[in-house]
Amino acid sequence: MRLLNAKTLKLEEFVGHDIPAYAILSHTWGEDEVSFQDMQAPTVTEKRGYAKIEYSCERALQDGLSYVWVDTCCIDKTSSAELSEAINSMMAWYAQSRICYAHLADVPPITDQDFDKAAFSQSRWFTRGWTLQELIAPCELVFLAQDWSFLVARETVAEFISDITGISHLFLEARPDNEDLKSNLMSTSIAERMSWASERETTRTEDMAYSLLGILQVNMPLLYGEGSAAFRRLQEEIIKHSDDQSLFAWGFGTPDHDLSHKRPWSAAQSSLAKIVSFFKEYSAPPEATGAMDMDISDMSGILAESPAAFRGCGDIVPCDVKRPTPSFSMTNRGLSIELPVLQLADGYFSLLQCQMKKDPTKLIALPIRRLRDNTFCRSKRGNYVASHSAWLTWSWTQLYFIPSNDSAIARFLDSPLYSIAIKSLPPNLRIAEILPARPFRQADSMVIYTKSPGVSDFDANIFVRFEDLGNNNLSFILLVMVINPSWARQPLPSALIPYLYLLPPPDDSSPLVRDIRSWIRQKDREYLGPVPYSVKITTQTLSQSGLWMIDIIPESRDKKAMYLEMRKMRSWVGILRWVLRRDPLVENVYGKWLDYLCERGFRLSQVLMLSPLCFTFPFDLVLELVVQENQFGRYQKLASTIHYVQMYPLTHAPFSRWGRGGLS
Known part of the structure; x- marks a missing residue:
């Protein structure tokens, strides 16, 4: 010295x-x-x-x-x-x-x-x-x-x-x-010590991190010229020596959302909701928080960009819980940590083992966004809390968080999550148009859609118009419904439902997506000729990306059967829409029963083919027990409709025939 x-x-x-x-x-x-x-x-x-x-x-x-x-x-x-x-x-x-x-x-x-x-x-x-x-x-x-x-x-x-x-x-x-x-x-918590520096400045960017070494009780080499990366290195050093999760609570302010009573939104419900949303107008359920209605600028790594992110976080402290978080560390995939996670209709939330001094009854919850597999980033939007009981009731999940806003997030946003391609076409068919239009698509490419995590305006329905080169009057649409609503932010679709629709002779105007959707919703009122093709879907996994391949196969289909199957589908959709509305009086009865069936791998066609006794007996029995007698009449119409839908596959053309042009 x-x-x-x-x-x-x-x-x-x-x-x-x-x-x-x-x-x-x-x-x-x-x-x-x-x-x-x-x-x-x-x-x-x-x-x-x-x-x-x-x-x-x-x-x-x-x-x-x-x-x-x-x-x-x-x-x-x-x-x-x-x-x-x-x-x-x-x-x-x-x-x-x-x-x-x-x-x-x-x-x-x-x-x-x-x-x-x-x-x-x-x-x-x-x-x-x-x-x-x-x-x-x-x-x-x-x-x-x-x-x-x-x-x-x-x-x-x-x-x-x-x-x-x-x-x-x-x-x-x-x-x-x-x-x-x-x-x-x-x-003193990491968040509180960081908050002391949140209003301070240094001449050199690196010094904002180096000036905190003593305050945070860590040591690290100096690399002038690294800029804001110095603060990231500082946080990584803290992780090596401390298990204080308040380091990840940056940006937290006054709580504006309480997740204590939110019910997890299952993958089965997300899939069914997407089917409903195409045929009927559908709004997100009460569990939706709006946390994932964000663009790329709202996405962030788990680490803060500077001490300024901890402004107002001086009240955050770590807390004791019955089941402490296992040790966590920074890996080459990001921060590896196991936390309780809640999945809602519009995103995921993870609990941190920390709370606010002024309200020790609530834990801090981070809104997070799934990029792929168990790799997540966090959202900068919203201040969420949950009761201490959520620490034991939420699902414990191994997570990998992208460390910071660098090339790692860009790599995930640029890489496709899955692609949908036309594998084979009869020689007399050609792709005339794809809607929504995809920029940079090569004319001879058979890929009709590529989904990337960063696409915020994702339209989950793809329309492909085909023309028959041997018949100028034959034009039809392949509708591919991706069973994964945009507000659910699932990284991969649960399934694809394709369907073929006959079009009138082509004209000079190109239909917009909304016009096609409206047109298809009205087609059950019109007489349609048969579409002489059917659809087959196969799936393939390429590294971390999924590939859905569609074959268009020459095959005549009975127009009456197709008409009846479509009507049957719409009736079922009407019932699902009522169930997904989640009336508080029957929410648990219908929701849990539907989850039970769907989550065990039944396809939609199998659910429709179930015996009427499978639905009517448990529902009628439970409804009589949980709903007041003077309110039961309100649901009798629904029960009779459900019974009708259940009997429909037994008295009309099998639903599996629709699957020849749909699920395979």
């Missing part, structure tokens, strides 16, 4: 335990500061910054100290090794000092036995990143005015400084030694 001799104003070096008692200077840098190299030159006294050295030494001698440490000249900044050692040791150097002089160059001296509190609170010294550790580390600190006269001792105005900085007064009182500082820091 290099110190200034207060009497000779010369630099002296000390090693190990031979360091004498010293005073230390805290200040904001100005123009023409004195460097280590300047101290070797005879013209050093001509520099404007030399006055700081003279006044600091004079003040130290008045306090009975013979040495002073000043950061401008006691570090050889041309040596990267020495600079790195000094920055990693700086918190300790300030803590080991006998007294710290905080020079406020923009605060006038005391007048009439008092100091200017307004000027004091607005001093630039309270906005700089490096002065944060210089404020709390010394056992004793005094503030000096712009003329180097005494202003006030830190402990005298501890509460006032606490209001200015958000730092607890426990760190601002005089201490006999450094042990209290260490214990106080370790008992």
Whole structure:
């Protein structure tokens, strides 16, 4: 350690335990500061910054100290090794000092036995990143005015400084030694310590991270030139030494959503809701929170970009739970952590093992977005909480979080989740049009749709118009329904339902998607001729991407059977729409029963082919038990309709024939 001799104003070096008692200077840098190299030159006294050295030494001698440490000249900044050692040791150097002089160059001296509190609170010294550790580390600190006269001792105005900085007064009182500082820091959450720096600035971006090394009790090498990556490295170092999950709660403010009573939204319900949404207008259920109605700018890695993200997070603290989170770590796939997860209709939420001081009854929940498999990013939108019971009731899931907003997220957004392609066509057919139109599609490409995670305006229905080269009057549409609603944000579709519709002779106008959808919804009212083709679907997995392949096969279909099957489908959709409306009186009865059937792998056709007894007996029995007698009549019409739909496959053409043009 290099110190200034207060009497000779010369630099002296000390090693190990031979360091004498010293005073230390805290200040904001100005123009023409004195460097280590300047101290070797005879013209050093001509520099404007030399006055700081003279006044600091004079003040130290008045306090009975013979040495002073000043950061401008006691570090050889041309040596990267020495600079790195000094920055990693700086918190300790300030803590080991006998007294710290905080020079406020923009605060006038005391007048009439008092100091200017307004000027004091607005001093630039309270906005700089490096002065944060210089404020709390010394056992004793005094503030000096712009003329180097005494202003006030830190402990005298501890509460006032606490209001200015958000730092607890426990760190601002005089201490006999450094042990209290260490214990106080370790008992303070990462989020709270980060919040102290959220309003501060540094000249160099990297210094915003390096100035927090001592506050966060970590060490790491310095790499000037890395920019904001320094703060990411800082957080990764914290993860190595601390299990405090408040590090991931950045951006949390006043809670505006409570997930305590939200019911998980199953994959089966998402699939059925998508079928309903095509034929009927359908809105998201009450469980929808709007968390996933976001664009790419709302997506983020699990780590904060800067301390500014922790603004307002000083109230967040870790908490004890019955089942603590297993150890987590940063891997080459991102942050690997196991957390309780809730899936709703519009996204996922994960609980953190932390809460707010002012409301210890709730845990903090992060809105997260699934990119692929168990890889997630987090959303910047919304402040969610849940009761402590959710820690045990939500599904524990192994997650991998993208660390930060870098190329990793871009890679996921650019890579396809799945593709839909026409595998084979009869030689007399050609693709005339694909809607919605896909830019950059090659004319001879058989891929009709590629889904990427970053597509926020995903239309889950693809329309492909074919023309028969041998019959100018024959034109038909292949509708591919992706059973995965856009608001559910599932990374892969549960299934595809294709269907062929005959079109009138082509004209000069190209139908829009909404026109086609409206046209198809009305087609059951019109007479249609047979479509002489059927559809077959096969699936294939290519690495992490899925591929759905569609074959168009020449085959005549009975037009009456097709008409009856479509009517049957619409009747079933009407029932599903009522069920998915989730009336509170029968929500548990119908919802759980439907989940039970669907989640065990039944296809839609198999569900329709179930015996009427499978539906009517349990539903009628449970409804009589849970619904008041005067309300039961309200559901009799529904029960009779369900019975009709169940009997329909037994008395009309088998539903499996629709599957020849649909599910295979």
